[in-house]
Amino acid sequence: MKVIKIHHPMADSLQFSEPVVLAMGFFDGIHLGHQQVIKTAVNRAKQLGIKAAVLTYDHHPQVVYKRLDEHDRRYLTLPEQKFQLLEQLGVDQVFLINYSYAFQDQTPAEFIQNYLVRFNAQVVVAGFDHTYGEKQIATMERLPEFSQGRFEIITVPKLQQQAQKVSSTAIKESLDSGNVTSVNKMLGRNFTTIGTVVHGEQVGRTIGYPTINVEHNPLQWLPTIGIYVVRVKIGEVWYQGMASIGKNVTFYNDHPVTVEINLLDFKQNVYGEVVTVEWLKYLRGEEKFASVEELIDQLQVDEQNTRQFFGTNSN
Structure with missing residues (x-):
């Protein structure tokens, strides 16, 4: 073209x-x-x-x-x-x-x-x-x-879906409310973003949930703060994961918004890779936990829900 x-x-x-x-x-x-x-x-x-x-x-x-x-x-x-x-x-x-x-x-x-x-x-x-x-x-x-x-x-x-006009404005409003399921229906495909894996705070690996930090172009519209089920393409291979868009409020008081993704059963070093992220489902909002133990308990629930999603949805 x-x-x-x-x-x-x-x-x-x-x-x-x-x-x-x-x-x-x-x-x-x-x-x-x-x-x-x-x-x-x-x-x-x-x-x-x-x-x-x-x-x-x-x-x-x-x-x-x-x-x-x-x-x-x-x-x-x-x-x-x-x-x-x-x-x-x-x-x-x-x-x-x-x-x-x-x-x-x-x-x-x-x-x-x-x-x-x-x-x-x-x-x-x-x-x-x-x-x-x-x-x-x-x-x-x-x-x-x-x-x-x-x-x-x-x-x-x-074009309408359920009496709502399919529009870029409606999609942006759904992203701002975390409703990626609705977004994907209006797109006719999964909402996708592209970013680069960069170094982060490396807090996740200390609690058993290492993450890749994906830095996006500042002009890219992203879903709102929250926890999501995602797929990530590295090279030509897709990996399942759960993503956090947020400020890491359990550990920091004034942290910038970052995109951190825990890839299931994944242990490779991928710093510098340009990756594609598909946003599949909103799980919950960001929470500030009273202790690291409470955070780990919730991450275990998130992981279970993520694995259950992929167990019932072929991608």
């Missing part, structure tokens, strides 16, 4: 002669709703015998409109993972646009001429609520008016 980075205004030297079916969206998370849009574009491209392309952005458009706090600046899928998922869905190329004030300040007609027409889009596909400029004006309902018949338009309807 080819990724073409574009800064507005697009350079005259960039010419696109091949016709494409173009899916538009930021697609953070590539959840089931996003997948419906992308698969619609890929299938239409196959029908026409042309390439499937995606128009997306290098950062969230909200950066232009308002100041985001440290939490809201994060993403469900960082660029590398997003591109991998798009490629798996059959996308041939990505137009990655730097979303700036100048870009968003275009009128709908200017956006269509400057981008959709120049991309040689034969068909444009987007979700029902997608906008391409001023929210009250640049709607999918009005795209036929602005496009003046220069390309076919496919609007993909809302």
Whole structure:
């Protein structure tokens, strides 16, 4: 899959002669709703015998409109993972646009001429609520008016699960409440993060539960503080484990939030490894125990629950 980075205004030297079916969206998370849009574009491209392309952005458009706090600046899928998922869905190329004030300040007609027409889009596909400029004006309902018949338009309807719209916002809210089970249903796959194994405090090994400390990109949206059932991929091998996102409150009063994972029946030194973590189930919140013995007792319960999960769920 080819990724073409574009800064507005697009350079005259960039010419696109091949016709494409173009899916538009930021697609953070590539959840089931996003997948419906992308698969619609890929299938239409196959029908026409042309390439499937995606128009997306290098950062969230909200950066232009308002100041985001440290939490809201994060993403469900960082660029590398997003591109991998798009490629798996059959996308041939990505137009990655730097979303700036100048870009968003275009009128709908200017956006269509400057981008959709120049991309040689034969068909444009987007979700029902997608906008391409001023929210009250640049709607999918009005795209036929602005496009003046220069390309076919496919609007993909809302996808719901149990009367709830599947959206990146709903997924983030579920992660913030620890409900990774709901998250995985909306994604159509397990929520996955990627990080590097770094040195930690090494407290776990002193109580019989050694952990790997996984350092994530600060822009990665993570589940809320708590204890989780996870799988961890090291190299090409998946391992079962239980993860703690928290401040290690039994031992410290003001410790930063870390991700520590106890891998079941695992004794390798993996410092420096880049690992993939699948978040499977929320077990409980973080607790401050009165003694190390109470903590160990709870960890034994967590381990039993983790082993029971894997005993009844094939992954």
